[in-house]
Amino acid sequence: MLARYLPIFEWGRTYDRKVLSNDLMAAVIVTIMLIPQSLAYALLAGLPPVVGLYASILPLVLYAIFGTSRTLAVGPVAVISLMTASAAGAVADQGTAQYLEAAVTLAMLSGVMLVILGLLRAGFLANLLSHPVISGFITASGILIATSQLKHILGVSAGGDNWPEMLGALAGVITQTNVWTFGIGISATLFLFWVRKGAKPALQAIGLPERAAEMTAKAGPVAAVALTILAVLAFDLDQRGVNLVGAIPQGLPPFAVPSTDIALIEKLWVPALLISIIGFVESVSVAQTLAAKRRQRIAPDQELVGLGAANIASAFSGGYPVTGGFARSAVNFDAGAQTPAAGAFTAVGIALATLFLTPLLFSLPIATLAATIIVAVLSLVDLKTPIRLWRYSKADFAAHIATTAVTLIAGVELGVIAGVAVGLLLYLWRASRPHAAIVGRVPETEHFRNVERHEVFTLPHVLSIRIDEALTYLNARWLEEYVLEQVADRPPVRHVILMCSAVNEVDASGLESLEAINHRLGDGGIGLHLSEVKGPVMDRIKRTHFLEELNGKVFLSQDRAFAEVAKDTGEPPEPVDHYMARGLI
Amino acid sequence: MLARYLPIFEWGRTYDRKVLSNDLMAAVIVTIMLIPQSLAYALLAGLPPVVGLYASILPLVLYAIFGTSRTLAVGPVAVISLMTASAAGAVADQGTAQYLEAAVTLAMLSGVMLVILGLLRAGFLANLLSHPVISGFITASGILIATSQLKHILGVSAGGDNWPEMLGALAGVITQTNVWTFGIGISATLFLFWVRKGAKPALQAIGLPERAAEMTAKAGPVAAVALTILAVLAFDLDQRGVNLVGAIPQGLPPFAVPSTDIALIEKLWVPALLISIIGFVESVSVAQTLAAKRRQRIAPDQELVGLGAANIASAFSGGYPVTGGFARSAVNFDAGAQTPAAGAFTAVGIALATLFLTPLLFSLPIATLAATIIVAVLSLVDLKTPIRLWRYSKADFAAHIATTAVTLIAGVELGVIAGVAVGLLLYLWRASRPHAAIVGRVPETEHFRNVERHEVFTLPHVLSIRIDEALTYLNARWLEEYVLEQVADRPPVRHVILMCSAVNEVDASGLESLEAINHRLGDGGIGLHLSEVKGPVMDRIKRTHFLEELNGKVFLSQDRAFAEVAKDTGEPPEPVDHYMARGLI
Known part of the structure; x- marks a missing residue:
């Protein structure tokens, strides 16, 4: 009974030295990967980079206690960061205290909703998002996210909540491109694309064993960070208009009390619900895929509780909404993590980085972070699915295309709602005219x-x-x-x-x-x-x-x-x- | 092809003298029944009584052209009148020009929506309202309507959009009851209850054949109207605080141009959609029941067009939303109507009444109309259905009770939405955990x-x-x-x-x-x-x-x-x- 609500009691009983060493190893690798990713996703969410680090500490510990997946790694992810930017942007301007408050409140609301849904055993609600809707949403989000980062690669200011707005804003300022920023940005992007495919064979060619080569290649973003910092220092690029991360506050996450402003909650509860559901679906999909590989099981209703606890923890430590991400979980799994303790060790790693490493990141160009995001999200864009769906089922195709189109044109929130609505309408239409x-x-x-x-x-x-x-x-x-x-x-x-x-x-x-x-x-x-x-x-x-x-x-x-x-x-x-x-x- | 979109071409071809005499006979009976009912429902909708007459003329002609049921009688009905009062009351105060404008705009919006749904062949959307939800909604509406009329029986002023509010308001003013009004109101109510059950046997006992007794009994409300008018005149009750209908403008309906005020349309489109769907479901259920008795068929998608045309006609002639009502259609059917021409003849009858009879209604007590409404709607209250549903299916019971409770507590609009939502959620929940x-x-x-x-x-x-x-x-x-x-x-x-x-x-x-x-x-x-x-x-x-x-x-x-x-x-x-x-x- 206790193990059902606190899965830590299940895996904790058989924890030994061997499992510990595997978990520690995985934690080191994931920590190295997470530092630039957390900074980048905070940037995508329109938040100070340090908030991404805060969101990668306490939430991991809480998920380790309440979550049922052995290898899921929670923290900031691309799609949820984009949704946070959209929801917080609707109530305050980026860079203001209200904007940060809105992001923290989103994490709090989302956490509370997830825990309630979990206690009501309402995991079935996630079924409302069909595979075609999810894949349409992810593809469109990937395109939106990549487009939103182009401004950082070009070194210009541009806004926009949807694709037409973003493209229009970029077209208006493209002549103001900063060549130094663009040089850094495009080099980092090309380097990171190369790392995805070419680094592992290259490292093997110089004699590294396959597994070591694979793990080293995962540190590509860290190499990009280090190289671009050196370039900034070597050529005084801060004097030439290249935007840098600048001073990141050192120290552990602050203890924050989330807002109880009813007016703010009224504005944010719908986006918080959408964030909860999208986050849950993404996380459960990842957790199930990984669990199946090792013939383990996850409990979707308890996952709601685990993710809810992680989000509440994020809110109380000045972070923003988190969920289980595919890339980081896959790395955690491949690196040999065996229990959620690996997540807790990763949290310690990120905490140490927050305490001691942030001064090193002062001269990191924003363009490098943007490149990290672009390369990560473009792999989410999947153009084969619509073709396959068209052939198999026109109804599924319609739901997929409606989700993609509405997300691109009207933004992430309406995109999810449109996908669910079209899927449901088509389902009800078929059910009303049966065979x-x-x-x-x-x-x-x-x-x-x-x-x-x-x-x-x-x-x-x-x-x-x-x-x-x-x-x-x-x-x-x-x-x-x-x-x-x-x-x-x-x-x-x-x-x-x-x-x-x-x-x-x-x-x-x-x-x-x-x-x-x-x-x-x-x-x-x-x-x-x-x-x-x-x-x-x-x-x-x-x-x-x-x-x-x-x-x-x-x-x-x-x-x-x-x-x-x-x-x-x-x-x-x-x-x-x-x-x-x-x-x- | 033409007959599909204009059913008048189908039945019109075989129209002969015998059918004509049947239709005329039915029209006379329905006209007599409709006059007090139209006045009463306009009162329920918070509108001047004459608006009820306007809504019973042109819409009948349009439905006769576009509708597919041979015997459906359209016009003001109880539930739609209540929904109109709720929607118009949200944007203006009763008695103002804005309130009337809102009612006319509701008819226009609802008409346009119904026609569009019909052309899209979207009749299947009505399936979203399950039998348990409809019956819960009708029961709760019956209780709300009866309660809303108690103030007229007591001769007091009281408001309220939902049951707790109405009961509270009545409790506050019950000591101001006007005894004369109460005398008229309670007598009319008891008389009408007696007419429903006792009049037919009594008329047969004094020698009328069964069919004639049955038809005469249907004129019970007309008798109540006549008797109470005489009582008012005999005892000078207008001097004793009894509210009367007063002057009703004589003449044909005005040609009105519905509002194109975007701000008003924005406020009214959701209630208009609910009115359309509820009206359509009520009308189609009645039409199907009657068609089945004579082995005729109706075409639900074309019914949408017919009802839409009727509502647009209502808007252009200063009326409010209409639909096919059960009581009037049953009378039309029993009186021997054979084609929609009976509806057109009824329209002529009502038009004549509007031209010549309205001065006779000057001294009609409002309490009599309230009694007509109360007796009509209490027959809608069905307390056996929840018991039957509880035994057969807990999910259907839950949808029924949720609809009843939300309608009573939060009003008609939220009631319908809650019913649809609970029905859908339970359906999806079952579909997600199949057997x-x-x-x-x-x-x-x-x-x-x-x-x-x-x-x-x-x-x-x-x-x-x-x-x-x-x-x-x-x-x-x-x-x-x-x-x-x-x-x-x-x-x-x-x-x-x-x-x-x-x-x-x-x-x-x-x-x-x-x-x-x-x-x-x-x-x-x-x-x-x-x-x-x-x-x-x-x-x-x-x-x-x-x-x-x-x-x-x-x-x-x-x-x-x-x-x-x-x-x-x-x-x-x-x-x-x-x-x-x-x-x-």
Whole structure:
């Protein structure tokens, strides 16, 4: 019981020296990778770089206590940073105390919401975001993020909350490009792109073993940081208009009390909810992928609690919304992390960096951080998915494209909402016009299939209809119309068998429709039979008067129903011997 | 084609003298019933009584041209009047020109929305309102409406948009009750209640034939109007503080140009949409019920156009939102109306009344109209439905109660929204945790059922799982977890057969989960087979690489799959002869 709510008690019991050394090793590698990433994502969120470091300390410790994934690494991530910038930007200007307060409040609200959703076991809400919607959102966010960083590469000032605005603002100031900044920015970008593909083979070529080469290549962003700092110092680039990170406050995160300003909370709760859901979905996807590789399991409802605790911790230590990120978790996993303790050790690493390393970053060009972001997010842009979706399902394609387009044109919040809305509408539309088939018996079997797709046997007096959907309020009206229309089209019909093998549920509205159909068919002297009704559905129907009023019977199988009804009509089924042989007629 | 968009061309072709006399007869009866009802509902909507008459003229003619129901009678109805009062009351005070303008604008917006939804063939959106939600909403509205009229029965002033407010306001002023008004009000209420049940037998007892007695009883409200007017005149009740209808402007409806004030439209579009949807659902339910009795059909998408045209006509003639009402349509049907022409004749009757009869209504007490409303709406209150729903389905019960409670406490608009939201959330929650069953073969048949409910035959090396839900993004995560967990719990399993007889759809997210399951089972050397995949589902899967990568086969029937896989494991199925006899092993 305790282990369910505090997973630390589960893995903590078997913790030993070997696991410790693996976790420590992973923590060192992740720490090195996280320092430039945390600074860069804070920049993307429009916050002072140190806030990214703050958000990478306490949250990791809290997730280690409450989270269920062994290898997930939480902290600032690209998409959530972009959403934070959009939400905080709507209530205050970047650089003001109000802006920082809004970011901290977002973390607090998001944390509280996640914990509440977790305690309500409402992890299923994350299902509202389908894979096509998520991938459309991530692609569009990647494009937005990369575009938002171009201004830092060019050394100009430009704003914009969506793609058309950003491109317009950039076009207006492109002539003011600072060549020194652009030189640093473009070199860092090209270097980082090369590192992704070319560094590992190059390091192997100079004799490093494969694994060491792979890990060293992950430190590419650190190399870019070091090299560009040296370039700034060597050529006095601060005198030539290159923007630098400047002084980062040294010391541990402050203890901050999040805002309790109701007016601010009213403005921020919707974006906080979206941040919570997107963050949760991203984190759970990453955690599940990694857990599956080692045949471990995660508990989605407890993950909500873990992420919520991490966000509350972030708010109390002056940070902004965090979640489990793909890149950092994959590095943590590959580096051999075995328990969430690796996350706690990473937190110690970042805390030490915050205490002692920040003066070294004074001369780091902002353009280098922008390059780190651009290279990281462009890998998120996935143009193959829409093609695959178009081929497989037009509805999924529509949801994907709607999400991508609305995100690009109207920003991240409306993008997510549009994706969920389009997905739901299409789902409800399909559920309201379900598939149904007139079925007949496949020769020499007891199996019944669609008369339009298979060579099957039917009888003129018997109409067998297979309903391919749960009978719910969404299609109750359709059901009545469909069945009565089919009967009206076939005057000889004297028995209707509804084959319910695919009817997974009958709600109150569906039952009313069945009653209406039964009543209407009864008026015309036509029997209504049900076959293959599922156990849970039958249990509920038995609690009503429906079976007493039914003009027919309920059969265990469609085959039994067909044989019995055929006998009643006096028509020997063809081939007769199929049934004769089994003593059914 | 023309008849599809202008149904008048269909019934118009066969119109003859006999149909004409039936329609005229029905029109006279409906006109007599409609005059007090139209005045009363305008009062409920907070509008001058004459607006109710205006809303009962042109809209009927337009519906006769564009509507598909032969017997639906459109005009002001109770629930829509209440919603109009709530929406218009939010932007202006009752009695002002702005309030009237808001009501007219609601009719215009609602008309335009209905026509657009009709042209988009979006009638399916009405499915979002389930029977339990509608019945909860109608019950709560009935209670709200009856309560809102108590002030007129007592002769006091009191406001309130929801039940607690109304009761509070009434409690504060109950001591100011005007005894004369109360006398008129309570007598009219008791008389009208008696008319509903007792008038028909009483009239039959004095010698009227059954049908004539029934029709005469429908004129009960007219009798109440006449009697109370006489009482006012006889006892000079206008001198004793009894509120009267007073002067009603004589003449045909004015031609009005609806407002194009964007600020007003922005405030009213949400209530207008809710009015449209509620009005449409009420109207279609009534139309379908009546059409079914005469084996006629209605076309829901064209009904949207018909109701839209009626509302636009209402707006242009100074009226307010209208829809097809149950009481008036039932009277129209019972009185023998055969075509929508009866509606047009009713319009002429109301127009004549507006021209010539309104001076007679000068001394009509408001309390009489309030009594008419109370008696009409209390029949809408249905307390049996929640009991029936509780027994049948807790989810439907929850949606019903949520709608009733929110409507009573927070008003009609939030009530509808809450009902739709709760219904959807519960639907999505169920879809995200579907039912699935481990199945085995029922002895001596080819039929497979749940091992927990039936005595069935299974094999230790073969796991047959029947998934009772479409595989969509709502349950993609669940599917992966469920299948892998079942396999993990049964170490001897070497083949998994997913029986897809109830899988009505596989969307892109569902396919990704199937791919992941296939991949994961393949790693463990376990075969994944599919059986009874539906035609439309298979068509789509064939467009992907899934079948090439599948570690197993797709079988037409579960029985074939089980036999083949059993043969492969080398275990002869028990009883062996079942398969041997059919040459399967």
